[in-house]
Amino acid sequence: MMTIDFRRDPINILLLAALLIAGFFLPSWLRFLLQMAVAGGLVALGVMIQMRAGLVSFGQGLYYCIGAYAVGMLAVKMNVTELGILIPAAIIVTAVVGGILGLLLSRYRDIFFAMLSLALSMILYGLLVKAAWLGSTDGFNIPAVSYLGHVPAQAVREDWSYVLTVVLVLISCFAVARYLASGAGALCDAVAQNELRLEYLGTSARKVVFIVYLVAATISGLGGALAAVAMGHIGPEMTNWTTSGGFVFVALLAGRGSVIAPVLGFFLLELVRTYALDYAPNAWQMILGAVMLAVILLLPEGLWSLVRRRSAK
Amino acid sequence: MLKLIAILLDGLSYSAWLFLVAVGLTLIYGVMRILNIAHGAFYAIGAYACATALGLYYGAGWSGAGAFLVMGLTAIATGIVVGLAIERGVLRRLYGRDEVLMVLVTYALFLILEDATKMIWGVESYFVYQPYAYFGFIDVGGLPYQVYDLLVVAVAIATGLALWLWLTRARMGRMMIAVVADREISAAMGINVPRIFAITFAIGTVLAALAGVVTAPKIAVAPGIGVEVIILAFAVVVIGGLGSIPGAALGAVIAGFARAVSVHLAPEFELFAIYAVMAIVLAIRPYGLFAAQGERKI
């Protein structure tokens, strides 16, 4: 009933869990696509929760990339291949960067927030492209990793990686739903709608924004780390503006009603893209842009609003 | 001494380029309250159109100064055609909507135009160096310098002056200023606001295309040149204060010289020079140097 009500979202997440368990038995190419998509879906979820606060992050790929490079650099440059270290390290690195940049960005709203987030992600892109020791535009490969000391055999390596991704994505979804159901989460909507009133009720809008930015950065970083492990390869493309554009696209389409919407949405996007790239390799962004325009013109609340509208009847 | 001259000349040349790149963005924002991310695409289209037009020009066996006339006409033609098409086709339906929504709209347009550019011109690089080489070098205090780069400075100054004179003297320009001050009162006074918007957007697009056209002979025209430009342009206008044309000029000079100093004294920080200046300015004045103070809301 309420736009700020996330108490029942865990049911949606259980639904997602069932889908992902069933996904284990998909053909391996499709399962890999699903795995990559739900990892990226965390980034789209990060964009979505910021949209609840009225903030559009055109540069969420920044944290996707930082999470991935944290894993990659630890694994390749420091020979750490234990996931028990890699994943927490990636989370800590993105949280620290998110915390520092959050102090700066939480002052801004609207177009300034949007443009500054885009600028930050493109600065990192510019740096990585020029960093020959990190493989420049090509990026680099990541060696096989161990799961708490256990290195799975080649034949089941992909199974392990899939299970890892699914488990961590589901935990993140629960955590984000829990955050959205808390005071700090509920107030995001209030920031978007009337900051002045919020200040006059004794709450710092800047703090609410800082928290949502930090949460978004952290889950995006985790998404990047999981993508890095799954793919075994990373590159600066992860923080390019076109990558971030995909996340904005999904968040916009998914609406703001459920944490599973952006995750599933990103899977659908990746699925469509796989085919679209075969037929029209240079038209993908054009399709994204055109659909975005159509959604803005016709469905201001995103596709999720269709689901809600129907269930409200 | 030579280094100082080099810093001064490079600073001037970067500043001029940054101003050309940023002035259309700030003009459109100032009048229409639309932060136009597609500005980067307009710049790229200008550069590609220039490459094509000059390709045809030289291909026909012509040479010489006529190339510069071709470049000027290309900027105006592409700017007007693309700008009016976007304004009429898309933006006109959305006037009065939220600023953030308009950013999303222009972002979507940017995505579309990037691919459109690839479809029309392909993904290979274009080179049209002839106009850049045409004037050769001039000796400035012992330092040979590209005349073309100095001419870009002249073009930037002329553009800025023309815009300023037009806004303050011409009837249409003064109407624009009125629209900036108060949209509703201007409409009530009989100013045709939609028409002002269309003209503003067309001029802003011509300026973006012009920036692309003058840059094309200096670079490899290839996919991806637009995104860097929109971010630099945003940094420049943010330093000066979004929506202010003198602000864009000041921002361009500050950013241009910051980059020139960095290139010659600390090249490893070149990439950061402009962003560092932006960060410092924002830390002191969160909405730029010339930004209007927020009015009382309650």
Next chain:
Amino acid sequence: MSDNTPLLVTENLEKSFGGVVAAGNISITVGRGEQVAIIGSNGAGKTTFVNMVTGYLTPSAGSIRYLGRDITGLNPRQTARAGIRRSFQIAQLFPQMTALENMIITDIAANEAKGSFRARSLTDARMDAAMALLNRFGLEGIANEPTGTLPQGVRKQLDIAMAAVNDPALILLDEPTSGVSADEKLEMMDSVIQPLISDDATIMFIEHDMDIVRRYARRVIAFYEGQILIDGTVEEVLANDKVRHYVIGGTADA
């Protein structure tokens, strides 16, 4: 602190904008339980005064004490936490939420100022409390209406109800009846003033309608050109020649 500590004391409060004094020499002492009307023509400095007390504007000079504590220069958030609340000339709501959601968010914002992750924000107790508050202000009928499209009078009622959450000791109402049609003003004031009084809140309100002032104020402070013209009982102030001439206007010379 004793019970005789005045609730609000301002001493020589002044605000100037680029050399122009918008309000100056404002020294006011307000005790608990008072109902004070602030009158004056437009630009007399009334809203400037309210904006200084609630922290939207920083005074150029002078001091503000609330319950003996110096609150000069605090921001709106801090004055709100100290226990001062206000309503607005143009209702400040969360327009895409229903009235009930507005009250729930208000409660969360007022009571979880630290942005807590710990508590679940949407509890049944909180929803009931929000509904009860709507009831007290006679707003239960619009609980599930989106507030963006409600009539201005109802929006302002809700705005005041939001200011009343947590039973603040001091409430400043900025022109509660402006934008409300003449025949609805009394009814609207009744519905908001009664619940506030029954909470022992001290009320200061800016008002242009002298009938409303007579009915709901015990004390009146008249502002003129940024200064206090006179501060006294309703009868005293409304009978004052200067007030009749400068503030109430028109009829004064007759």
